[in-house]
Amino acid sequence: MRHFIFILGREAFLAAAELQAVLKRGVNHSDFIVDKNWVTIKSADDEKIIGNLINILGGTIKIGVQVSDGNWQDSIVDDLEISPVRDVGISVYGEKFDRAKVFEIKSKSSKKIRLVLPKADGILNEAEIRANKLLKTGREYLVANNIAYKTLAVQDANAWAERDFGKPRSDAKSGMLPPKLARMMVNLAASQNQKSKIKDQNDKSKLKNFENCKLKIENYDFVVFDPFCGSGNVLIEAMMLGLNVVGSDISERAVEDTKENLIWLNQKLKIKNQNDRVKIKIEKKDATKLTANDLPKEDFVIVSEPWLGEPRRHKLTIEEEKIAVEEISKLYLDFLENFSRISNCKLQTANCRLSLVFPLFELANGQKLSIFEKIVDKIKNFGYIIESQPFLYGRDYQIVKRQIVLLNLKRKTQS
Ligand SMILES: C[S@@+](CC[C@H](N)C(=O)[O-])C[C@H]1O[C@@H](n2cnc3c(N)ncnc32)[C@H](O)[C@@H]1O
Numbered sequence: 001m002r003h004f005i006f007i008l009g010r011e012a013f014l015a016a017a018e019l020q021a022v023l024k025r026g027v028n029h030s031d032f033i034v035d036k037n038w039v040t041i042k043s044a045d046d047e048k049i050i051g052n053l054i055n056i057l058g059g060t061i062k063i064g065v066q067v068s069d070g071n072w073q074d075s076i077v078d079d080l081e082i083s084p085v086r087d088v089g090i091s092v093y094g095e096k097f098d099r100a101k102v103f104e105i106k107s108k109s110s111k112k113i114r115l116v117l118p119k120a121d122g123i124l125n126e127a128e129i130r131a132n133k134l135l136k137t138g139r140e141y142l143v144a145n146n147i148a149y150k151t152l153a154v155q156d157a158n159a160w161a162e163r164d165f166g167k168p169r170s171d172a173k174s175g176m177l178p179p180k181l182a183r184m185m186v187n188l189a190a191s192q193n194q195k196s197k198i199k200d201q202n203d204k205s206k207l208k209n210f211e212n213c214k215l216k217i218e219n220y221d222f223v224v225f226d227p228f229c230g231s232g233n234v235l236i237e238a239m240m241l242g243l244n245v246v247g248s249d250i251s252e253r254a255v256e257d258t259k260e261n262l263i264w265l266n267q268k269l270k271i272k273n274q275n276d277r278v279k280i281k282i283e284k285k286d287a288t289k290l291t292a293n294d295l296p297k298e299d300f301v302i303v304s305e306p307w308l309g310e311p312r313r314h315k316l317t318i319e320e321e322k323i324a325v326e327e328i329s330k331l332y333l334d335f336l337e338n339f340s341r342i343s344n345c346k347l348q349t350a351n352c353r354l355s356l357v358f359p360l361f362e363l364a365n366g367q368k369l370s371i372f373e374k375i376v377d378k379i380k381n382f383g384y385i386i387e388s389q390p391f392l393y394g395r396d397y398q399i400v401k402r403q404i405v406l407l408n409l410k411r412k413t414q415s
Pocket residue numbers: 174175176177227228229230231232233234248249250251254285286287288304305306307308331
């Protein structure tokens with residue numbers, strides 16, 4: 001058993017929940033411990049398998065394995081004796097970066113090393129790690145709670161940015177769900193599906209041509225359904241995991257945007273072989289009026305950002321608050337009520353999980369307006385179970401933040 005560390009992104013609470021959900025799908029592990037902005041686990045799995053999780057997770061920035069039991073300086077010095085490298089990067093988490101202590105490593109080591117030190121915050125970012133080839137010919141050590149870990153994998157910032165800004169179509173007006181958030185939401189929803197085990201891509205996986213993703217979800221008949229698909233950010237991230245996708249939107253333009261973006265992704269991933277393709281279906285539909293026939297035939301989860309309302313430049317006045325509650329709640333309630341009605345005869349499994357974004361507004365009176373809290377009782381009355389407290393996603397200055405809510409709709413038993 002070895003200890004591994006997962007350094008989490010900005011929304012550490014959500015990222016930890018995502019990690020827990022993904023680990024449950026097929027990584028042997030114990031002692032899942034959440035600390036400041038990282039998680040540690042114990043696992044007997046190969047470090048390559050654990051490192052490859054970086055390709056699955058949206059909320060994890062770095063993954064490392066513990067070097068030894070000693071204090072961090074001695075561990076690093078010993079590790080460099082056993083397997084020397086010239087370029088050594090050090091990132092310190094959770095406490096002040098103490099340059100003197102870091103430089104002691106150089107004097108204690110019998111090897112010739114070049115220290116690569118962070119410019120800001122005591123933490124090397126992906127660009128600095130890449131520029132100094134620390135994961136290729138050098139090494140980065142992560143220090144947390146006086147323990148040293150060797151970095152196994154770092155999130156590929158360019159690949160995420162390319163899906164965020166490089167895709168052919170996006171629609172700023174209807175809001176752009178950040179890809180990392182979309183990925184976390186897909187992972188949180190997909191964990192419910194017992195069959196969606198992850199497996200090492202080095203196996204004879206159907207999806208071996210995927211460049212960026214070494215671990216996939218195994219159950220290929222599993223579908224991610226986004227009934228408010230916009231320009232397709234949820235479906236793009238589901239496809240990155242090798243999942244089949246079904247999307248719909250009331251707007252013709254959104255349907256075309258999503259289709260074009262998914263074709264772009266297929267080309268990027270260089271999927272030439274028909275067997276390697278995931279199934280894609282995108283249609284124009286009103287999500288509040290779906291019928292049972294519109295739902296995917298396979299097991300599915302719903303992952304979606306229905307509506308955050310109009311873009312806001314200032315905190316909402318009392319009058320604006322009233323209108324927002326009325327308009328936005330109506331859309332969510334109409335959709336959820338209709339879905340609970342039509343899904344019963346259609347669900348393959350005993351239940352269906354939904355991972356949804358609800359808006360959270362800053363009000364001019366200093367309070368907050370949570371659309372979810374306004375309508376949670378009605379949602380429960382439709383038969384949904386609230387699976388977790390809402391996860392907050394947003395920066396302090398944002399007037400409209402997001403709350404991520406996991407719902408579970410139990411199939412009603414026939415009497
Ligand atoms: C916030 S956007 C979705 C963003 C999307 N998740 C993405 O990342 O690109 C909301 C979408 O819901 C669609 N929409 C609004 N009302 C709808 C309805 N009744 N049925 C289906 N789609 C609807 C809008 O056209 C818009 O594209």
